[in-house]
Amino acid sequence: QVQLVESGGGLVQPGESLRLSCAASGSIIISIYAMGWYRQAPGKQRELVARITGGDTTNYADSVRGRFTISRDNAKNTLYLQMNNLKPEDTAVYYCNLDRGTRYWGQGTQVTVSS
Helix, strand or coil: CCEEEEECCEEECCCCCEEEEEEEECCCCHHHCEEEEEEECCCCCCEEEEEECCCCCEEECCCCECCEEEEEECCCCEEEEEECCCCHHHCEEEEEEEEECEEEECCCEEEEECC
């Protein structure tokens, strides 16, 4: 059974940065699977923020391109999302996802951007 645990969320002011982490466990090698970060704001649908494939190709939502960077440390079995120049509209619960046919989700971590 795959488990994903996110961390790193919090309350920051506009323009500040956060780094989210997603630790994977359960006898899985994350390097060969597509993984992604999604977010869901109150009253809105969950949306893709950033994705990395098994071949390490990355893609981003237009709203975060140039500000967010997805990466992973295969030795630590951990996925990251570096978020710079945060904006109030980035406020949401952020979820980690791993896709190996079956899709696995973490419990989410809250990011709040407010002055």
